[in-house]
Amino acid sequence: MQKQKSKVILLPCSSYREELVYEGLKKGLELLGGLETLVKKEEKILLKPNLLKKAEVEKAVITHPAVVGMFARILKEYGCKNVILADSCGHGTTRKVIAGTGMDRYMDEFQIPAVDFSEGIKKLYPEGSQAKEFMLSRELLEQDCVISLCKMKTHALERITGAVKNSYGFVYGFYKAKGHTLYPSVDSFARMLVDLNQCVRPRLYVMDGITAMEGNGPGSGDPVDMGVMLLSTDPVALDSVFCHLVHLKPQMVPTNYHGEKMGLGTWKKEEIEILTPDGRISMEEAVRKYGNPEFHVDRRVMKHGIWEKMAKALNIFQKKPYIEAEKCIRCGICAKSCPVPGKAVEFRDGREHPPVYDYKKCIRCFCCQEMCPEKAIKVK
Ligand code: SF4
Ligand code: SF4
Known part of the structure; x- marks a missing residue:
């Protein structure tokens, strides 16, 4: 049937x-x-x-x-x-x-x-x-x-x-x-x-x-x-x-x-x-x-299998969030949103500078990028 x-x-x-x-x-x-x-x-x-x-x-x-x-x-x-x-x-x-x-x-x-x-x-x-x-x-x-x-x-x-x-x-x-x-x-x-x-x-x-x-x-x-x-x-x-x-x-x-x-x-x-x-x-x-062929969305093919595992192990070829310093207003919402114990994004030296990422801890959930009110966090 x-x-x-x-x-x-x-x-x-x-x-x-x-x-x-x-x-x-x-x-x-x-x-x-x-x-x-x-x-x-x-x-x-x-x-x-x-x-x-x-x-x-x-x-x-x-x-x-x-x-x-x-x-x-x-x-x-x-x-x-x-x-x-x-x-x-x-x-x-x-x-x-x-x-x-x-x-x-x-x-x-x-x-x-x-x-x-x-x-x-x-x-x-x-x-x-x-x-x-x-x-x-x-x-x-x-x-x-x-x-x-x-x-x-x-x-x-x-x-x-x-x-x-x-x-x-x-x-x-x-x-x-x-x-x-x-x-x-x-x-x-x-x-x-x-x-x-x-x-x-x-x-x-x-x-x-x-x-x-x-x-x-x-x-x-x-x-x-x-x-x-x-x-x-x-x-x-x-x-x-x-x-x-x-x-x-x-x-x-x-x-x-x-x-x-x-x-x-x-x-x-x-x-x-x-x-x-x-x-x-x-x-x-x-x-x-x-339809809209110009719609800006990630169409790249993901690496699977052994390549994906190697990339993960070496922490390469992975998408990662980064902060555009000139847009950052030091509100700290990104750090607050980070679910990783000990935080994978955090202010290092007070609020003089934008928060800094620890990519070894980062699990790439992108909560920080979702919640930034200033569009200061991008993904590369
Ligand atoms: S949420 Fe955005 S504006 Fe706020 S501190 Fe983080 S990067 Fe800067
Ligand atoms: S991507 Fe997720 S784990 Fe990484 S810094 Fe942002 S909120 Fe934390």
Whole structure:
């Protein structure tokens, strides 16, 4: 019997004008079979946007408030009464990050409480291939249903951050940093993320790719108009379409590669069906119409096997973070974000000079680069 294809809804959307986003999302849900097939009105629902850190909305660091707001409006109009919004932010809390962005205004309007996660609860996951337990946020575990509202961005560690990676925000506060030391390699981290998605099982993934982030993502890249929103219940298929649109081979993204192997979803184009408001289109047509070959993302082939092991042992050919001294304001956020005991980036002689890296200790998690507020940390 032929395997059922994973549906990805591709919605062209040229701006964040409310009605445009609202109509697009409504159409997208209809193409997926209707909101009633995904959630029940009486369920407790968590909306989980990407709220990495406080930044101007135009910088494309967080899921755009209009996408979150219009999705909230649709849920409320449908009759959902128990909806909350939360994320385990990289820096700050849900309420602090959304304050003044416009997302707070939408949450007030639709009477959806924005919640700061209060504590971590151990959730055992014996079925996990890489991770057998997670420290998840209490408020997440109290919900019946989770909807992931992710952002189309680049990522120094996993090349992109999209649907699969957005779920890392279910892990409670400090344990996110700890996760990088427990799963220090690109592959082990990706496999843990796949386990996490299988453990939490978000019902739906919505990607804001109207304005995406390219280059030095996920916190310090550049906004670029892609003009699309993507919806799917298969996060790997959704991320695969994102990859195709930016001319990156989907299997080069570790969360896609392992996500397919571990049964979370598929990155293979022959197993993905793309639907638009104008009908079904092929991946090639989607790329031709909505793709961006100039999108700045890491397309280099990784060294595998013996070469990778040698490079690691000799600490060469590996990506590494570095600080552009002239941009550094000596805030120390990079050192605070570093999860390695004893810190792999730290001030050496007070705050006269920027922090200094100890590459022997550094596990290349790139948390420092994610969190730097001044775009002073680059990866070479
Ligand atoms: S986070 Fe950025 S600006 Fe702050 S000390 Fe580190 S490199 Fe400098
Ligand atoms: S220095 Fe940066 S990349 Fe290295 S371990 Fe610390 S946070 Fe991660």
